[in-house]
Amino acid sequence: MNKINPFESAMTQLTKAATVIEKTTASKAAKKSLQQKMEILRQPKRTVNVTLPVRMDDGTQKIFQGFRVQYNDARGPYKGGIRYHHNVTPDEVKALSFWMVMKCAVADIPFGGGKGGVIVDPKSLSVDELERLTRAYGRALADIVGPDKDVPAPDVNTNGLIMGWLLDEFIKVQRQKAKSFGKKLSKSDEQRFRGTYNGKFIKDGGSEGREEATGLGGLFVLEAILAKLKLKRKLTVAVQGFGNVGYNVAKFLDETGFKVVAVSDSKGGIYVPDGINPALTLACKKKNGFLAGCYCSGSVCDLRKGKQVTNEALLELPVDILVPAALENALTKENASRVKAKVVLEMANGPTTPEADAILYKKGIPVIPDILSNSGGVTVSAFEWEQNLKGEHWTKKYVNAKLKAKMVSAAGAVWNASVKYKIDLRTAAFVVALGRILAAMQ
Ligand code: GLU
Numbered sequence: 001m002n003k004i005n006p007f008e009s010a011m012t013q014l015t016k017a018a019t020v021i022e023k024t025t026a027s028k029a030a031k032k033s034l035q036q037k038m039e040i041l042r043q044p045k046r047t048v049n050v051t052l053p054v055r056m057d058d059g060t061q062k063i064f065q066g067f068r069v070q071y072n073d074a075r076g077p078y079k080g081g082i083r084y085h086h087n088v089t090p091d092e093v094k095a096l097s098f099w100m101v102m103k104c105a106v107a108d109i110p111f112g113g114g115k116g117g118v119i120v121d122p123k124s125l126s127v128d129e130l131e132r133l134t135r136a137y138g139r140a141l142a143d144i145v146g147p148d149k150d151v152p153a154p155d156v157n158t159n160g161l162i163m164g165w166l167l168d169e170f171i172k173v174q175r176q177k178a179k180s181f182g183k184k185l186s187k188s189d190e191q192r193f194r195g196t197y198n199g200k201f202i203k204d205g206g207s208e209g210r211e212e213a214t215g216l217g218g219l220f221v222l223e224a225i226l227a228k229l230k231l232k233r234k235l236t237v238a239v240q241g242f243g244n245v246g247y248n249v250a251k252f253l254d255e256t257g258f259k260v261v262a263v264s265d266s267k268g269g270i271y272v273p274d275g276i277n278p279a280l281t282l283a284c285k286k287k288n289g290f291l292a293g294c295y296c297s298g299s300v301c302d303l304r305k306g307k308q309v310t311n312e313a314l315l316e317l318p319v320d321i322l323v324p325a326a327l328e329n330a331l332t333k334e335n336a337s338r339v340k341a342k343v344v345l346e347m348a349n350g351p352t353t354p355e356a357d358a359i360l361y362k363k364g365i366p367v368i369p370d371i372l373s374n375s376g377g378v379t380v381s382a383f384e385w386e387q388n389l390k391g392e393h394w395t396k397k398y399v400n401a402k403l404k405a406k407m408v409s410a411a412g413a414v415w416n417a418s419v420k421y422k423i424d425l426r427t428a429a430f431v432v433a434l435g436r437i438l439a440a441m442q
Pocket of ligand 1: 079080081082103151152153154155156349374375377378379381
């Protein structure tokens with residue numbers, strides 16, 4: 001169905017930003033150096049393919065395919081989530097790892113970028129099967145990850161439970177390695193190694209605020225950009241996606257005075273003109289297994305209060321803010337001209353193709369790009385990593401205040417670049433990121 005190659009889209013975005021930078025590069029030598037670095041940035045430094053044999057509950061064996069792409073580490077260890085999805089492809093993971101390089105640079109955290117993926121529909125596995133698959137993947141990654149090498153975290157369909165299993169396998173391998181040299185891991189090593197995976201449960205060394213950080217970061221970025229656009233609150237919102245990110249961004253927007261009128265998951269969406277109560281809607285969805293009929297507004301769910309909408313129709317609703325928070329390629333050249341929102345806040349990675357970007361730009365609809373708007377998650381991952389390295393545990397208030405400062409500063413830098421060079425916000429975010437990455441590549 002979806003033939004658009006996300007890595008090609010990513011490279012188109014890179015080229016566009018490189019052109020802006022080239023115009024400001026004066027000397028021949030500097031131009032040559034820029035070209036050479038761009039060549040490096042057009043491919044990942046390392047791609048690891050893993051084969052994961054897993055014993056299924058019925059005694060049979062199934063082989064799963066996994067990947068880890070380590071794209072660039074000029075600014076620090078590789079960093080990025082692990083995705084479990086039946087449609088994972090090598091080029092998708094490559095694109096996602098590239099976007100992580102850019103994202104960490106925009107957020108100005110000391111990391112490069114990477115991404116992992118396993119081709120699996122996790123809903124088709126039992127919890128025991130999911131654990132065996134995850135542990136096999138964790139063992140396969142054990143040599144290439146670590147707090148100073150590559151620091152994974154959750155992404156689509158992965159969470160704290162999965163991070164805990166991965167970390168457990170990593171630490172087991174480190175203990176075995178130490179043992180083979182007749183040594184024991186020191187307490188401080190065990191502590192530091194916790195920083196290898198982020199998005200862990202608090203009991204495993206996770207950070208306060210990490211689970212909702214992507215959604216909260218999205219709110220901070222949106223508020224910063226709306227202030228620049230001089231758009232007031234009381235705006236209506238449609239959110240595509242109701243996973244961790246979609247749910248949390250809907251929740252924070254609702255709490256802050258926005259009116260969330262539509263949400264959806266992979267099975268379809270709902271439209272509730274009075275405004276959705278995200279927490280009640282989630283509880284209803286958990287009970288029923290689907291969103292249809294969960295027309296929850298205020299403190300009640302009422303079948304008369306809403307209607308079903310398809311994922312496609314949700315994107316074209318007459319709302320002020322459209323939030324694609326599901327997967328890549330939601331907005332394409334097929335539907336971008338029908339978008340009615342005043343602003344797009346990208347909470348998924350890569351939801352808008354370059355063709356759709358051009359259409360939306362022409363229509364005067366600002367697209368707040370993924371590498372800025374969803375960078376709250378990786379930012380609190382960086383805080384988690386720092387806490388693990390220092391053996392500290394910060395309060396939620398402190399974490400959220402630090403997150404806000406980072407998001408406001410990133411949004412400001414991107415806005416200023418867009419004004420300075422008269423470019424769209426995505427290209428501006430790339431220009432900001434590239435400036436920092438190129439400097440680190442010296
Ligand atoms: N998967 C998230 C992202 O795409 C978080 C990555 C991380 O925390 O390393 O930004």
